[in-house]
Amino acid sequence: MKVIAIQGSPHRGNTYDRVEDFERAVVDLGNVEFTHIPLCEIRLEGCRGCFLCFSKGEESCPISDDLKLIREKIEEADAVVFATPVYSMHISYLMKLLVDRLAWKFHRPSYFGKYAVGLAVTGAVGLRETLKYIQMFSEGWGFQYAGSLRHKDPPRNTAMPQFKQGKSEVRDLAEKLHRLMLTNPPRKLRMNDHLMFHAMRTVYSRMKEYSPADYEYWKSKGWLDPGARYFTENARVGFLKSIYPRLLSGIIGRSMDKSLSKSRETEK
Ligand SMILES: Cc1cc2nc3c(=O)[nH]c(=O)nc-3n(C[C@H](O)[C@H](O)[C@H](O)COP(=O)(O)O)c2cc1C
Structure with missing residues (x-):
């Protein structure tokens, strides 16, 4: 070792x-x-x-x-x-x-x-x-x-x-x-670990245009796949602890979509 x-x-x-x-x-x-x-x-x-x-x-x-x-x-x-x-x-x-x-x-x-x-x-x-x-x-x-x-x-x-x-x-x-x-x-995940994963996933899934290296990396790892639960397989993913992070990421995602479409409209 x-x-x-x-x-x-x-x-x-x-x-x-x-x-x-x-x-x-x-x-x-x-x-x-x-x-x-x-x-x-x-x-x-x-x-x-x-x-x-x-x-x-x-x-x-x-x-x-x-x-x-x-x-x-x-x-x-x-x-x-x-x-x-x-x-x-x-x-x-x-x-x-x-x-x-x-x-x-x-x-x-x-x-x-x-x-x-x-x-x-x-x-x-x-x-x-x-x-x-x-x-x-x-x-x-x-x-x-x-x-x-x-x-x-x-x-x-x-x-x-x-x-x-x-x-x-x-x-x-x-x-x-x-x-x-x-x-x-297996890694024991804290609420914060779920939060990091889901929040980052929400952001990078929308970054194809703005930050292609991040987007391609996340995609290549399968972290943007619909069923992705965490960065690594070797983790104990407690479903309950992931509920709040998923909900919060949904809110972040919707608010990002709004700002992105606004900025696209202004660019036109
Ligand atoms: C530039 C400098 C800044 C330091 N700042 C702090 C500090 O903020 N708080 C503290 O308690 N000691 C501070 N120290 C003391 C060091 O943390 C301490 O002596 C440590 O053992 C040094 O390790 P080293 O021999 O690997 O440099 C400072 C020492 C130096 C040289």
């Missing part, structure tokens, strides 16, 4: 050490190959804002750098640890850079069947906001979120006291991730 850790710290500091703690815990459980991907050692340029990845497809991105290597590593992995220091109450700029370069994945999610772990290291505050964001983007791209690791480490080169690490939390999450990777159980 392959686990990769994508690290957003600009140096091999506290975040790197905390990832190594998790590496030891998960590798000890057996049959795990663990790879570190420190973003500070990778050629990764900032998004230029052209929006071509969304509208025409990711292959239209004008930047040629090592993002493709990171994408290959994610494709091969069973689980990805997204690790970042808390800088100014949020993920680091390097992690944000990666999120922006993969932002089209929010429209065309693909990482179903893979697990994500969020790991954040702070001097004192900001863990909640940072980890919530990691959970949001990883789930948005299709990962199943296995859990978060919260660490407090004072900045290097200061005399601030060290906090004690919660070793049991690291071990518990390593065990949970290991079990999930081994058994790959």
Whole structure:
């Protein structure tokens, strides 16, 4: 089983050490190959804002750098640890850079069947906001979120006291991730998961003209088929939990149809 850790710290500091703690815990459980991907050692340029990845497809991105290597590593992995220091109450700029370069994945999610772990290291505050964001983007791209690791480490080169690490939390999450990777159980869907699927489906089914890459992707996956229930087959789709999202998506759809036909009339 392959686990990769994508690290957003600009140096091999506290975040790197905390990832190594998790590496030891998960590798000890057996049959795990663990790879570190420190973003500070990778050629990764900032998004230029052209929006071509969304509208025409990711292959239209004008930047040629090592993002493709990171994408290959994610494709091969069973689980990805997204690790970042808390800088100014949020993920680091390097992690944000990666999120922006993969932002089209929010429209065309693909990482179903893979697990994500969020790991954040702070001097004192900001863990909640940072980890919530990691959970949001990883789930948005299709990962199943296995859990978060919260660490407090004072900045290097200061005399601030060290906090004690919660070793049991690291071990518990390593065990949970290991079990999930081994058994790959059906995803238990929350109301929000249904909502995401049905709302996005409603939008992209109407986007053939405006966002062809998104439309074609959704169509090719069978997600626009009348009976489509969720992104992946490996999910427990509770019918009751899907009623409200379906109703709401119907309302969104009708209101979109109205605005689209109005704007077509104005164009004439
Ligand atoms: C630019 C910068 C911004 C920071 N912002 C915060 C912050 O908002 N809240 C906080 O509690 N600690 C903050 N810290 C402290 C780091 O989160 C903490 O030292 C962390 O352990 C650093 O991990 P690293 O060694 O991987 O960089 C900041 C540190 C730096 C360098």
